[in-house]
Each structure stands twice: as C-alpha cells, then as structure tokens.
Amino acid sequence: MKHIQIDHLNFELFIDYEQIKKRIRLMGIDISVKYADKNPVFVGVLNGCFMFMADLMKQVHVPCEVSFVKLASYQGTQQDQIQELLGVGMDLTGREIIIVEDIIDSGNSLQHTIAALEKLNVASIAVCSLLMKPDCLQHAFDNITYVGFEIEKEFVVGYGLDYNGQCRNLPDIYKNIPAVGE
Ligand code: IMP
Ligand code: MG
Numbered sequence: 001m002k003h004i005q006i007d008h009l010n011f012e013l014f015i016d017y018e019q020i021k022k023r024i025r026l027m028g029i030d031i032s033v034k035y036a037d038k039n040p041v042f043v044g045v046l047n048g049c050f051m052f053m054a055d056l057m058k059q060v061h062v063p064c065e066v067s068f069v070k071l072a073s074y075q076g077t078q079q080d081q082i083q084e085l086l087g088v089g090m091d092l093t094g095r096e097i098i099i100v101e102d103i104i105d106s107g108n109s110l111q112h113t114i115a116a117l118e119k120l121n122v123a124s125i126a127v128c129s130l131l132m133k134p135d136c137l138q139h140a141f142d143n144i145t146y147v148g149f150e151i152e153k154e155f156v157v158g159y160g161l162d163y164n165g166q167c168r169n170l171p172d173i174y175k176n177i178p179a180v181g182e
Pocket of ligand 1: 048102103104105106107108109110154155156157161162163
C-alpha cells in the first residue's frame with residue numbers, strides 16, 4: 001500500500017518496515033555494546049512506543065529490564081500540563097535508564113519524562129527515539145543518544161504512531177501529503 005487516507009488526509013509510504021528493522025538492528029548493536037554488564041532498564045513511553053520497543057528489545061543482546069510509563073498532556077491555564085497516568089512501577093534507584101520514544105517533536109513530553117525520572121535517583125538517563133524532528137525541538141537535550149531517523153517538520157503515522165488514534169497498527173511509516181489541488 002503506497003497511499004492511505006484517514007479522515008480526508010492523504011498519506012504516502014515514507015519508511016517501510018524493512019528499513020525500520022535494519023535501522024533498529026544497528027541501534028540494538030550500539031546499545032548492546034554500550035550497556036554490556038550495566039543491566040539497563042528500558043522505559044517505554046506509551047502508547048506510541050509499543051511496536052518500536054518490541055522490535056528494539058529483540059535486537060538488544062545484553063541483560064536488561066523493560067518497563068513503561070504513560071503520560072497525558074492537556075491544555076492548562078498557563079501552559080501544557082502533563083499528567084502521569086501509569087507510573088514505572090519498579091525501583092529505579094541507581095539504575096541505568098534508556099527512555100524509549102516513538103518520536104521527539106517539540107521535546108515537551110520528553111522533558112517531562114526526564115524530569116520525573118531524575119527524581120528517582122537513577123544512575124543515568126539516555127534517550128532512544130525511533131524518529132526525531134530536529135527543526136521542531138524547543139528544548140536542549142544532552143542525552144538523546146540513539147535516533148533512528150531524523151525527519152522534516154511533517155506529520156507521520158504508522159508503526160505505533162497515530163492520527164486521532166488510528167494507524168498505530170500499520171507496520172510501515174507514512175507521511176502526510178497535501179491533497180490534490182491544495
Ligand atoms: P513532543 O512535541 O515532542 O512532546 O511530542 C509529543 C507527542 O506528540 C509524541 O510523543 C507523539 O505521540 C506525538 N507526535 C508528534 N509528532 C507526531 C507525528 O508526526 N505523528 C504522530 N504523533 C506525533
Ligand atoms: Mg508518544
């Protein structure tokens with residue numbers, strides 16, 4: 001399937017699953033080398049990370065643990081507020097943490113996740129994101145160590161990423177394209 005339509009928006013195939021898998025294999029090797037003997041904890045940020053987390057874990061060949069957090073953002077009076085819906089549920093004291101994200105856009109949610117984990121006396125925090133939009137970043141991070149693909153300022157769906165809750169189940173990633181005549 002090269003093109004799909006959701007709610008009158010058009011999307012075209014952007015990164016296919018074969019490319020995604022190849023990239024993840026390399027990311028897994030990088031992480032396995034760096035974290036051998038460190039027993040890291042991978043902390044996935046739901047919902048978007050679920051496919052990436054599953055494939056990434058199959059390419060990490062060192063002892064490790066896996067957990068998830070779930071955050072929800074809503075419009076507050078001052079700024080976007082972020083609420084924790086599901087906590088990490090384990091003791092992270094002294095642990096080496098790798099946050100697993102589907103995509104980093106503005107970096108707002110990542111900033112919140114990092115701040116929350118920093119309070120738990122962890123040993124270190126690295127970030128592993130399948131996608132990143134460098135032109136959209138609104139914060140400076142020094143720990144975004146693993147990025148699958150840097151993409152332009154464009155809206156993507158599939159492989160865990162959604163539009164209005166749809167398309168998370170697609171194995172490939174699609175990007176939004178203007179409708180004919182736009
Ligand atoms: P942030 O702007 O970096 O805080 O990104 C917040 C969240 O917006 C991400 O975790 C995604 O769930 C969602 N998001 C950002 N860009 C896209 C996109 O292109 N497609 C689907 N979801 C996105
Ligand atoms: Mg997300």
